[in-house]
Amino acid sequence: MQRELRFYVDSANVDDVSTLLTDHLVHGVTTNPTILERSNRTVHDIPALYARWESEGAEEIFFQTWGSTTDEMLQNAEGIRALGERAVVKVPATRAGFAAASTLVAAGTRVLVTAVYSQGQALAAATLGVRYIAPYLGRLKDAGRDGIAEITAMQALVAGTGTDVLAASLRTPHDIVELAANGVPFFTAAPSVILAALQTDVSDASAAEFDAAVQRGLSDRQE
Numbered sequence: 382m383q384r385e386l387r388f389y390v391d392s393a394n395v396d397d398v399s400t401l402l403t404d405h406l407v408h409g410v411t412t413n414p415t416i417l418e419r420s421n422r423t424v425h426d427i428p429a430l431y432a433r434w435e436s437e438g439a440e441e442i443f444f445q446t447w448g449s450t451t452d453e454m455l456q457n458a459e460g461i462r463a464l465g466e467r468a469v470v471k472v473p474a475t476r477a478g479f480a481a482a483s484t485l486v487a488a489g490t491r492v493l494v495t496a497v498y499s500q501g502q503a504l505a506a507a508t509l510g511v512r513y514i515a516p517y518l519g520r521l522k523d524a525g526r527d528g529i530a531e532i533t534a535m536q537a538l539v540a541g542t543g544t545d546v547l548a549a550s551l552r553t554p555h556d557i558v559e560l561a562a563n564g565v566p567f568f569t570a571a572p573s574v575i576l577a578a579l580q581t582d583v584s585d586a587s588a589a590e591f592d593a594a595v596q597r598g599l600s601d602r603q604e
């Protein structure tokens with residue numbers, strides 16, 4: 382079976398997101414309340430951000446529900462789900478979040494369980510039929526854990542269930558490559574990390590050499 386790999390951009394900086402979307406370099410956009418706050422946005426900006434990113438070609442647009450109870454999370458999730466077909470509701474991997482995720486999935490909503498830090502949580506999310514789980518590599522490593530091994534184990538647990546790993550907290554292109562080599566299919570990262578994955582100095586130097594050869598050929602013809 383052919384394997385699909387995807388990059389998502391983890392940002393609410395509309396200029397940075399726009400260039401990646403309109404150049405068709407990422408499949409979609411992921412956000413959470415912290416990411417919104419970093420770009421001076423609030424949950425009130427969610428409808429406008431959705432409309433903008435939909436018009437710029439995002440296939441999937443993730444917003445996180447909020448609230449301290451399952452009922453509050455479900456109420457806030459309704460506004461996200463109603464944005465349109467490309468909306469995916471993020472739910473934190475808490476007791477209340479799992480209950481909200483279960484109800485949302487039963488109602489046909491695409492759900493990502495986020496801030497997944499254990500294999501038990503990964504497995505529980507898959508039993509509910511959520512579309513994605515987001516373990517945080519960088520934060521696992523910050524906590525002194527073997528993030529690559531733990532996320533690889535989560536991937537093995539959910540493989541073939543309809544739940545996929547969409548890895549987050551990826552701080553270098555190497556983080557992405559290591560996880561991809563271990564079977565993880567989907568990745569979300571800051572614009573700078575996505576751009577760094579596309580670029581090497583030697584590729585740029587080779588491209589400059591190719592261009593110089595074209596220019597030399599054109600000027601020879603003119604003589």
Ligand code: E4P
Binds near residue numbers: 412413495519552
């Ligand atoms: C995703 O939802 C997380 O906010 C993000 O990936 C965390 O990245 P960080 O740990 O580098 O802040």
